[in-house]
Amino acid sequence: MxxxxxxxxxxxxxxxxxxxxxxxxxxxxxxxxxxxxxxxxxxxxxxxxxxxxxxxxxxRSVDPDVNITAQQGTTFAIDAVDAAALRSVEGVEALSFVLEQTALVEAKGKRAIITVTGVDGTYKEVIPIVDRIVAGTFTPSLDDSDCLVAANGVMYELDMLNTSAIGQQLRLYAINRSRISTLLPVGGYTRRELPLTGIYSSTVNDTHTTAITSLRAAQSLFNYPDRASSVLVKVAAGEDANAVAEQLQAAVGEAFKVRTREQSNSIYxxxxxxxxxxxxxxxxxxxxxxxxxxxxxxxxxxxxxxxxxxxxxxxxxxxxxxxxxxxxxxxxxxxxxxxxxxxxxxxxxxxxxxxxxxxxxxxxxxxxxxxxxxxxxxxxxxxxxxxxxxxxxxxxxxxxxxxxxx
Known part of the structure; x- marks a missing residue:
């Protein structure tokens, strides 16, 4: 009261x-x-x-829900990862092996340093890259032929945004790790010429300079046979990415580090x-x-x-x-x-x-x-x-x- x-x-x-x-x-x-x-x-x-x-x-259009990389070094043997065990983890919808390295691209006298990402056939199930295609199609490989799908930032660097670039040949140069020579530097490079089949927008920014090709083409270009730089994992809808990442870490062991999208990207x-x-x-x-x-x-x-x-x-x-x-x-x-x-x-x-x-x-x-x-x-x-x-x-x-x- x-x-x-x-x-x-x-x-x-x-x-x-x-x-x-x-x-x-x-x-x-x-x-x-x-x-x-x-x-x-x-x-x-x-x-x-x-x-x-x-x-x-x-x-989300360029980063996976969960990313698996080697604790030491930039690449690892694909056989070192039990893909079947990863797919059996509850909450995993799809996974993809990729090899990502830096290369030089050349076209029409223009050159640019870009990131080349070699992907396997399940990449588009993990990353919604198809939704970002603005020209051509997402075709990193066609039967036995290797192709190239470039970000709009790459095309800007090559001054090819205002031309009909689809179908044109782009030359890629990368250091040949098995033939590095200080006496004859020209012989220390690997060259591949690939047709451009698509252009995509990353939506992150217009300077995103990444080109996507097949995993086998990247392995050949960078002289990394049967190796990958990361395993990209898509988490099923409604599942907790952190919980799935913990299970994946237990599956791959201490030789690998497993990080969610938020853990991988400092912007979050x-x-x-x-x-x-x-x-x-x-x-x-x-x-x-x-x-x-x-x-x-x-x-x-x-x-x-x-x-x-x-x-x-x-x-x-x-x-x-x-x-x-x-x-x-x-x-x-x-x-x-x-x-x-x-x-x-x-x-x-x-x-x-x-x-x-x-x-x-x-x-x-x-x-x-x-x-x-x-x-x-x-x-x-x-x-x-x-x-x-x-x-x-x-x-x-x-x-x-x-x-x-x-």
Missing amino acids: SLNLKYLIAARYIRSPKSHSVINIISGVSIVAMAVPVAAVVLLMSIFNGLEDMTRDQF RLMALEKWGVFFIAMVVMLIASLSIVGTLVMVMIDKRDDMQTLRTLGATRHFVRDIFIGEGRLMAMVSLAIGLVLGVVLALAQQIFGFVGIDTQTLLINTYPVRLSLVDVVLTAVAYIFISYVVINLTVRAVMDKNNA
Whole structure:
């Protein structure tokens, strides 16, 4: 009953007119000033979620769910990996052996350093590369003939974007590891000439310089017979990639390292750090904004000084009077929290569904800011705000009452 009475009086103080009308105005401004940062945090976290989802979608077209590489060296013998055992791991949908090395490509007098990726027949089951083909077809090999599928970045380097490049011959040069000679450097290179059968967009950036050919062609070019640089694994829908990676690690042993897409690419860790860095900066802004309630509470306590004396005369304890003003501050904080959360959620959902705010860029596959509202972020924002505001309110009321010996 005592607790209800405290909050009833506190609510009465919020609603009732003060002796100075400016206090009513300042109280309203304080509530708005505390609500805006809450809405801003919800929006910021939702935008980071959307950017993270967009990044995952883009890298999914070039990065596998799980990647298996050798602990030492850049390649390993294909026979050293029990492919049947890997396929039997629960959650594995498909896997592909690839060999990836650096080479020089030449066409029409233009040269560029690129990454050549040799893939087997199951590569397109692991990486959705077919969806990214912008010209020609995804044909790294045709019967006994080897072909080449190049990223748009490769074609840009060769100045072949504006020509009918499909079908043209591209020459690849790589160091011949078995015939390296300082006296006759020309003999230390392996050369292959392959027809271009397709061009794809990686969606990550326009400078992605990778060309895909058959695994046998890459093994021949780089003089790595029966070897691969990694095993790409596609995880079945609904399965946990981390759990599958742990099982794969047990299957391949300590000679190999197994990493998920997030573990292989530092951009995911960077985005997570950015998101939570922005969150903590927003908490500082929220702390500063919550100080607006300090002035409001001080003015209200001064305005209600006679009421405080009346309550003390009626037998109210100092603790009871203090809790009234703490309750008033908390009620103001909860009102501002509710307004801020509703505003932030509505704006985030509106952008997520309707995409009102657009992006003026030609380099991305989207035309609106990506947003994804997360209940976890909303709850975390509310908890952080309640903690900050409650601490500020308690310290303010205690300091004012101690100073005035109320």
